[in-house]
Amino acid sequence: MKQVVQNYRSGELALLDVPVPECKPGGVLVRSAYSLISTGTELMKVSEAGMSMLGKARSRPDQVAKVVQSVATNGLPATYRKVMGKLDSYTPLGYSLCGVVEQVGTGIDDVTVGDLVACAGNEHALHAELNWVPRNLYARVPDGLAPRHAAFGTVGSIALQGVRRGEPQLGDVALVIGLGLIGQLVVQLLAASGARVVGADPDPVRCELAERLGAAACGDPASAAVETAVAELTGGHGVDQVYLAAGGGSNQPVELAARLSRDRGRVVDIGKCRLDLPWNAYYEKELDVRFSRSYGPGRYDPEYELQGRDYPIGYVRWTERRNLACFLDLVARGRADVEPLVSHVADFDDAVETYRRLDEGELKAVAVLFRYPEHAAEAPVPSVSVPAVRRPGGRVPAPGRAAGTPVRLAFVGAGNYATSMLLPHLAQREGVELSTVVTTTALSAANAQRKFGFAAATTDLDAVLGDKSVDAVFVVTRHSSHAELTRRALLAGKAVFVEKPLALTGDELAGVLAAVEESGNDRLQVGFNRRFAPLLQEARRRFGARSGPASLRYLVNAGRLAHGSWYLQQGTEGSRFAGEGGHFVDTASWLLDADPVSVYAVATSGHEDLQVVLRYPDGSTATVSYVTTGAPGYPKETLDLVADGKVLRLDDFVRAAVYDGRRRRWVGSRLPKARDKGQSAQLAAFVRAVRTGGPMPVPLQSLVATTAATLAVQTGLAGGAPVTLARAR
Secondary structure (H helix, E strand, O other), X not given: OEEEEEEOOOOOEEEEEOOOOOOOOOEEEEEEEEEEEOOXXXXXXXXXXXXXXXXXXXXXXXXXXHHHHHHHHHOHHHHHHHHHHHHOOEEEOOOEEEEEEEEEOOOOOOOOOOOEEEEEOOOOOOXXXXXXXXXXXXXXXXXXXXXXXXXXHHHHHHHHHHHHHHOOOOOOEEEEEOOOHHHHHHHHHHHHOOOEEEEEOOOHHHHHHHHHOOOOEEEOOOOOHHHHHHHHHHOOOOEEEEEEOOOEOOOHHHHHHHHHEEEEEEEEEOOOEOOOOOHHHHHHOOOEEEEOOOOOOOOOOHHHHOOOOOOOOOOOOOOHHHHHHHHHHHHHOXXXXXXXXXXXXXXXXXXXXXXXXXXXXXXXOOEEEEEOHHHHHHOXXXXXXXXXXXXXXXXXXXXXXXXXXXXXXXXXXXXXHHHHHHHHHHHOXXXXXXXXXXXXXXXXHHHHHHHHOOOEEEOOHHHHHOOOOOOEEEEOOOHHHHHHHHHHHHHOOOEEEEOOOOOOOHHHHHHHHHHHHHHOOOOEEEOOOHHHOHHHHHHHHHHOOOOOOOEEEEEEEOOOOOOOOHHHOHHHHOOHHHHHOHHHHHHHHHHHOOOOOEEEEEEOHHHOOEEEEEEOOOOOEEEEEEEOOOOOOOOOEEEEEEEOOEEEEEEOOOEEEEEEOOEEEEEEEOOHHHOOOOHHHHHHHHHHHHHXXXXXXXXXXXXXXXXXXXXXXXXXXXXXXXXXXXXXX
């Protein structure tokens, strides 16, 4: 097997072929899936190994003292041989990984072969294809937690133990000095515990990341920003705890901690920074200085770590292993988010080059993961089935309308979107009769009837579905009811226009298609209106056919929702992207004239901002950036399509242009107040299809593919890997 090793004397890093470790009693043999590079501890070792002998001595005065003592005891020649022998040996790197149990040693009964586990320890969770891990240094990974996220288990335990040592309480204010990997995790854990957090780091990128992950404010410790934030949050009293997560030789963190702590505050050292305590400052405030020992109780105790002797929970609540399991649970439940910390994922075969890039500063990173080829080859690729549209042989023909006979429409739901974006286009349309409006409350039905001239208003859905004179039903209710109402209307033989989304789960989508197959009624349209926008239609025509793959970028500046919006009820109404994302997937697929074959999604903390990458059969890609944290004044939707030396640009359905070669070939624009996203044209196409019995505006298989791709985003976020969209046969 292969393992990353380092020669501390020469500084050489190598990916070495070494024997497979034995699966000893009291532990398990684990095949690595992902291992995490600690960009603090490990890079410090790598950097020290590259120093001269004098530099090594200066960086490790504790080891120099041991050498001096050995010379006095054993003599210079013996000590020299011992030191050089140790320096000139290969030593391992790594201490945090996730992998699959390949073999179980005797005495182990809590995991079985094939289980996914997170592992800890600088002797047992190494950057190697296989590791033997004793009982108390692994924990089973909760269902649904991605292996790449579980690989953070050890560093998460370090951060968790540090927070436990600080004993934060609800309402406390804490200062985290150093916003590297451990500091970012400490920020999240403190925020999850109910504390308000201020971060200090000279790197503005890390400060911004910490604020996205829960910090109230962050800034350069050398500026006044941190001190000002602390004063505002504490009324000038100072923070309750300071967490030292910084490294290096500066004494600034310790001095800053004293200055910004309240009287009798706590200072917790988690990292490895200089600790020349300014005696007067710490004495006058009677500060409580505490050390956090790695992953928690049990660390460095061979009986605990190697022999598997646990500490009674009544005496030691949080041990190494219990901290590890707790952190994994927090990540699985969304209380801590490690995905934003992943700066780079490297193949394990590129380990040496990755360390070089990190050490030389070429690769700037908070966290870097190694991905192991054996796992990649054996692990099943996440897949979401795209149901095929099946119809019985004796399919019911689509009825047409006699010339001059109006198309009679019923509306189920009359909320804001229906009354502002749909009904105004239908109320005055020739050849359309608004038959019945159905709502859950009598007053809302009466209001819709009065405003738009419905012939009848009711709260009885069954009566409408049983009315043979109704040609089509519009489903414009909350998202959670769309699939069931659509299914019922199709079974009743109605043409259906359902606002997006068509479904919130794969089972709901399958239920709709089962209704199509059972009834033979495929007269369905989903409210994906943007493909009908006149400006975009003209831009697509001007862009013309393409011969090669295309690259599409769609930025959606969605903005934040108002407090109390039902869109925020994700437990019942699905995620915001599940509700709205179909618009953008459909537009991309229409422009690329194909259905996607895979989806890859990543998100910021809390899944507020999403990046969704869609791949298409011909190699084309579409990236949808769905963001809520942008400036309100920036346009909501901008799109660029690039292929064959041409660019199509759309600016919020107000302006569009096509560039060909070095010149701008066509420009179209509309007045901002006349922004047209295609609702009117879409409704006209739907009514025409109902009237004539012709094909629906969008093929049903396309509607299904768009819905499946939108649902696959959540699967991708949970798994941290691309999701294949496998079309059922």
